[in-house]
Amino acid sequence: MFLMAGKSAGGLGRGNERRSIYQKFREVDILDKKKTVTALKPGEDRAILLGLGMILSSAVMYFVLGITTLRSYADSxxxxxxxxxxxxxxxxxxxxxxxxxxxxxxxxxxxxxxxxxxxxxxxxxxxxxxxxxxxxxxxxxxxxxxxxxxxxxxxxxxxxxxxxxxxxxxxxxxxxxxxxxxxxxxxxxxYDHAVVFQALLWPSCVLVGGALIIVMVRLTQYLSRLCEEIGKIKR
Structure with missing residues (x-):
């Protein structure tokens, strides 16, 4: 009887030990994910600010071109x-x-x-x-x-x-x-067609670049959340 109790206690001890090891790995995994999310969030914020800054700069360039080059082209x-x-x-x-x-x-x-x-x-x-x-x-x-x-x-x-x-x-x-x-x-x-095209080319490139940066960051965030949801479902 004492032998059976000893075996049962040993089995429980080993089970608890395995659960403890699994829990430690689990905590380490969660901690790594939190560190990754913490590290990515400031970078994503800076990328979004960069994209918004590029869009704002392109808007300013469009305004300046509108009152100078485009106006002269339209008035000719x-x-x-x-x-x-x-x-x-x-x-x-x-x-x-x-x-x-x-x-x-x-x-x-x-x-x-x-x-x-x-x-x-x-x-x-x-x-x-x-x-x-x-x-x-x-x-x-x-x-x-x-x-x-x-x-x-x-x-x-x-x-x-x-x-x-x-x-x-x-x-x-x-x-x-x-x-x-x-x-x-x-x-x-x-100010002919070629001059107007060249004048609008750079602000258009800046606008498209800023929009692409924001879209890529949002897509990355969406895919990250999707992976986390899939991982929760599998567990």
């Missing part, structure tokens, strides 16, 4: 592309300009005014040619307004070279107003 009336034939290219007069010579110092220089008249798309419509929108706003007569500098001879050479090129290449691509409200045509546009 020279939207149609055509072929202009140079009819006349003449240096008419010298125009005055001022350049900075130091702190609170401005001096006057001169550059030649080149007037160019073209025929748009062989329609007989004669228009004055300007380099771009800035030139059109700066001078209603000259095709090109060089950056003012002390050496007026250099500006004269630059304008003469443009005149010679237009005489050699009499057929040039130009942009005109289809409504014919603007009599002048442009040789180039400051």
């Amino acid at each position: 009336v020279w939207t149609e592309e055509g072929v202009c034939v140079v009819l006349n290219s003449t240096v008419t007069a010298d125009m005055n300009c001022s350049y900075n010579c130091g702190s609170d110092c401005w001096r006057v220089s001169k550059y030649p005014c080149l007037q160019v008249y073209v025929s748009v798309n062989d329609t007989g419509r004669v228009s004055r040619l300007s380099h771009n929108e800035e030139t059109q706003d700066a001078s209603s007569e000259c095709v090109y307004v060089p950056r003012c500098q002390k050496d007026s001879a250099a500006m004269h050479v630059l304008v003469v070279n443009i005149s010679e090129r237009l005489k050699v290449n009499q057929h040039v691509t130009c942009y005109y107003d289809p409504s014919e409200q603007q009599e002048s045509v442009l040789l180039t546009r400051l």
Whole structure:
């Protein structure tokens, strides 16, 4: 009888010992999982903040582009592309300009005014040619307004070279107003489709990158919770 009691007590002792060992492993496993979750949570929070920061930055860039590049692109009336034939290219007069010579110092220089008249798309419509929108706003007569500098001879050479090129290449691509409200045509546009696309490319990449970071973090959190639920069901 004592032998049976001893055996029973020994069996209970070994069972308790196995349960104790299992419980210790269980506690270690739970502790490791808690440490992993604790370590991952700050990293996930920082990743979400990074994604939100990127989205906010892209919104600011979109706003800045909207009031600068996109506005200038939308306000431009020279939207149609055509072929202009140079009819006349003449240096008419010298125009005055001022350049900075130091702190609170401005001096006057001169550059030649080149007037160019073209025929748009062989329609007989004669228009004055300007380099771009800035030139059109700066001078209603000259095709090109060089950056003012002390050496007026250099500006004269630059304008003469443009005149010679237009005489050699009499057929040039130009942009005109289809409504014919603007009599002048442009040789180039400051903000065309390519410029707008390049301007919107970087904020779009930042926006997509920030959204992907947030989506990946949320997906990781979802998969982690799903694995924990599956583990509980198996146990």
